[in-house]
Amino acid sequence: MFDFKDKIIVVTGGETGIGRATVESFARAGGTVVIAGFLEDEGDDVVSSLAKENLKAEFMKTDVQNEEMIEDVTGKVIAKYGRIDVLVNNASIFDGFAGINETTTALWDKVINTNLRGTFLMSRTVLKYMMPRGEGAIVNVASVGGVIGGADGLAYTSSKFGVIGLTRQMACDLTAKGIKVNAVCPGMIQTDMRKHSTRILADDAPPMRGVGVNPDALKRVPAGKKGVPNDIANAILFAASPYSNYMNGHSLMIDGGWTIQ
Numbered sequence: 001m002f003d004f005k006d007k008i009i010v011v012t013g014g015e016t017g018i019g020r021a022t023v024e025s026f027a028r029a030g031g032t033v034v035i036a037g038f039l040e041d042e043g044d045d046v047v048s049s050l051a052k053e054n055l056k057a058e059f060m061k062t063d064v065q066n067e068e069m070i071e072d073v074t075g076k077v078i079a080k081y082g083r084i085d086v087l088v089n090n091a092s093i094f095d096g097f098a099g100i101n102e103t104t105t106a107l108w109d110k111v112i113n114t115n116l117r118g119t120f121l122m123s124r125t126v127l128k129y130m131m132p133r134g135e136g137a138i139v140n141v142a143s144v145g146g147v148i149g150g151a152d153g154l155a156y157t158s159s160k161f162g163v164i165g166l167t168r169q170m171a172c173d174l175t176a177k178g179i180k181v182n183a184v185c186p187g188m189i190q191t192d193m194r195k196h197s198t199r200i201l202a203d204d205a206p207p208m209r210g211v212g213v214n215p216d217a218l219k220r221v222p223a224g225k226k227g228v229p230n231d232i233a234n235a236i237l238f239a240a241s242p243y244s245n246y247m248n249g250h251s252l253m254i255d256g257g258w259t260i261q
Contacts, residue, residue, distance in 0.1 A: 002237045004031030008081045009240070010074075012036045012064055012122055013091030015043035017191035018141065021229035022088055022236050027055040029237065031086075034077050036062035036070075036122070038091070038200060064091045064118025065110070074125045083133065086240045087126045089119040089163075090141040094197040095153035096206040106204040108155045114200075115159035120166060127179070134178040137240045140167045141232070142183040144255045153206075160185075164251050171249030180248050182239040187255025188217065188226045223256030 004026055014023040014035035020042075026033045027050050035057060037043045043059030050057045060073045077084060092115045095107060119140055130136035145152035146160030167183040174181055194208035218224060235254050238244055253259050 002029040002241050004029040004086075004237075004241075007031045007085040008034070008077070008083055009086040009088065010034045010036055010077060010084055010126065011088040011090055012062065012118070013038070014088070015039050015046055015059065016196050017193055018186065018189060018229045018232045019088075019090040020046050021233040022090060023057055024050065025230070025233040025237055026086075026240075027057050028053070032056040032081065033058075035059045036064070036073055036091075038063055039196065062091075064122055065113045067121050070118075070121050070125050074122075074129070078129055084126050084129055085136060087122065087130075087136070087138045088141070088236055088240070089122055089138065090236075091115075091118055091122075092141065092156075092159075092193070093200050094193050094208070095156040096194065096197070096208040098153040098155065098206045100154050102206060103154045104204065104206075107201070107206060110201060110204055111155035112159050112162075115156070116162040116166070119163055123166075123170065123181075127174070130179055131174075131177060136179045138170065138179065138181045139236050139239045140164075140181070140183040141236070142167070142185045142251060144185050144187045144253065144258055146183075146185060147251065147253070147259060167251065168249045175248045180245065182244065182247055182249065183251040184232055184235045184239060185251050185253050185255065185259075186227070186232045187253070187258045188221060189232060190226045190228050220261075221256040221258045222260070225256065227254065227256060 013019040015037040142163040143160040170181040198205040
C-alpha cells in the first residue's frame with residue numbers, strides 16, 4: 001500500500017516499541033531509514049534485523065535534549081543522503097503517572113525536554129533542509145494523554161498537550177510552504193516504555209506504575225484491549241504518505257475508541 005522508495009526518513013526514538021515498528025514499516029515500504037536514538041544496543045539490533053531482509057536502516061546516537069547533537073546528526077544525514085523527506089518525532093520518556101506532588105524538578109525537566117523541546121529542536125533543525133526544497137512531512141507522536149486529563153502523569157500529559165499545540169502551529173506556518181505536519185495519538189499500546197524510561201531517567205526515574213494489563217483501565221476502551229506498535233506505525237506511514245496530502249495540523253487518535261466517549 002505505502003511506497004517510500006528513494007525516500008529518506010529520520011525516526012527519533014526508533015529503536016524500541018512504536019519507534020521500532022515505524023522504522024521497520026518504512027524500511028519494508030522501500031524507504032531508507034535513519035534511527036536517531038539513544039539506546040545503542042537496541043538501535044543496532046533493529047539495523048541488523050532489517051539487514052537480514054536486505055532493508056536499509058542505520059543507527060545514529062542522538063539525545064534529543066542536546067541541540068548540538070541534533071545539529072550534528074542531522075548534518076550527517078544530509079551529507080550522506082542529500083535530503084530528509086520525512087521526520088518522525090517519536091522520542092519520548094514516561095513519568096510513571098507521577099502527580100503534581102510526586103514530580104521532581106529533574107523529572108519534569110527531562111520529560112519536557114525530551115518529549116516537547118526535543119520535538120521542537122529536531123523539527124527546527126530538519127526544516128532548515130526541508131524548506132528550501134518546498135516539500136516534506138513531519139509526524140509528531142503525541143498521545144491520548146495530550147487531549148484528555150487522567151490518562152498519564154503530570155509531566156507526560158503536559159508534554160503531549162504541548163506536542164499537539166506545536167503540531168497545529170507548525171502546520172499553520174508550513175502548509176503553504178509545501179510541508180505537512182500532523183500528529184498521531186496512541187492510546188494503550190503494548191510496549192516496554194516504562195522499562196526504557198526507567199533506564200534513560202536513571203536516578204531521576206519515579207516508580208513506574210501501571211505495568212501489565214489493568215482490566216479496570218481497559219474498561220475505558222471500547223475495543224476492550226491494548227493496541228500493538230504496528231497500529232501506530234500504520235497511522236504514521238499514512239500521515240507521511242501522499243494519501244494524507246490534504247491533512248494538516250491534525251491529531252489522529254489511535255486508541256481503540258477511548259476518546260470517542
